[in-house]
Amino acid sequence: MAELESPIVSLRDVHLTFERPILRGVNFDLAPGTTKVVLGGSGSGKTTILRVILGLLRPEAGSVTVAGRDVVGLSEEELRPVRLDIGMVFQEGALFDSLTVGENVGYRLVEDGELEEQAVRERVQEMLGFVGLEQMAHRMPSELSGGQRRRVAVARALVARPRIMLYDEPTTGLDPITSTQITDLIVKVRDLDGVSSILVTHQLRDAFNVARTFVFKKGEEYVYNVVEDMSTLEGTEFMMLREGVVHFEGSAHELQTSPDPYLREFLS
Numbered sequence: 001m002a003e004l005e006s007p008i009v010s011l012r013d014v015h016l017t018f019e020r021p022i023l024r025g026v027n028f029d030l031a032p033g034t035t036k037v038v039l040g041g042s043g044s045g046k047t048t049i050l051r052v053i054l055g056l057l058r059p060e061a062g063s064v065t066v067a068g069r070d071v072v073g074l075s076e077e078e079l080r081p082v083r084l085d086i087g088m089v090f091q092e093g094a095l096f097d098s099l100t101v102g103e104n105v106g107y108r109l110v111e112d113g114e115l116e117e118q119a120v121r122e123r124v125q126e127m128l129g130f131v132g133l134e135q136m137a138h139r140m141p142s143e144l145s146g147g148q149r150r151r152v153a154v155a156r157a158l159v160a161r162p163r164i165m166l167y168d169e170p171t172t173g174l175d176p177i178t179s180t181q182i183t184d185l186i187v188k189v190r191d192l193d194g195v196s197s198i199l200v201t202h203q204l205r206d207a208f209n210v211a212r213t214f215v216f217k218k219g220e221e222y223v224y225n226v227v228e229d230m231s232t233l234e235g236t237e238f239m240m241l242r243e244g245v246v247h248f249e250g251s252a253h254e255l256q257t258s259p260d261p262y263l264r265e266f267l268s
Helices: 047-052 076-084 102-110 117-130 145-158 176-193 204-212 252-257 261-266
Strands: 009-017 019-031 037-039 061-068 084-089 165-166 196-200 213-218 221-226 236-242 245-250
Touching: 009 047, 019 047, 019 245, 037 047, 037 204, 047 061, 047 165, 047 196, 076 084, 084 196, 102 117, 102 145, 102 252, 145 176, 165 176, 165 221, 176 196, 176 204, 176 213, 176 221, 204 213, 204 236, 204 252, 236 252, 236 261, 245 252, 245 261
Parallel strands: 037 196, 037 236, 084 165, 165 196
Antiparallel strands: 009 019, 009 061, 213 221, 236 245
């Protein structure tokens, strides 16, 4: 029998308290090449989990393992190679307004200093092409729409070729068509590059879009398939947080069919 592949992210009994308990004994695994959708009400601890994985917040108890390394207690210098393996898309895109789109996307590579200038330019153009903005390199962020800014943020997060992507409410404030463009990108990153991802969102429509959409490349075209039967889906797992505790973990079908009153109210 083949061994199961080790989780690329794993939290074990993680506790974090500020003025009140934020995370209370959180446990979960993210398998390589899959997506974990984290749902929950405001203040349930969703974004806090991403910050803990990045080492921006340090839990007072528990372990946080990223690519086989427990990040709890690591120094900033020790965290650097771990963070290079993670791409982060913030809620509002968080672009540098004084830099062009191309400079925003390439910023991480320039700071890292390992690639020559020409190689950085080529990588930036590759990533902008991936998100459909190859003609926008010389634009300023102020010239972009909200959806374009989010796509630039995705390109910037991908430029270092991370194995893990973290998305913090990437479709908040966007119209349905633009939101679908962003969720299609999340699917594209997962299916074509095998990147593992955690998607924090309160947008159920977008969460289910990620779960039921699959993409493959045919020649130069990207072909998207949408699966209607939720019971057949694989590769995306849902997790519901409630007041810092994992209230539910399972497939899209299990979430939709659960009789749990809290889940029914959240889904209604």
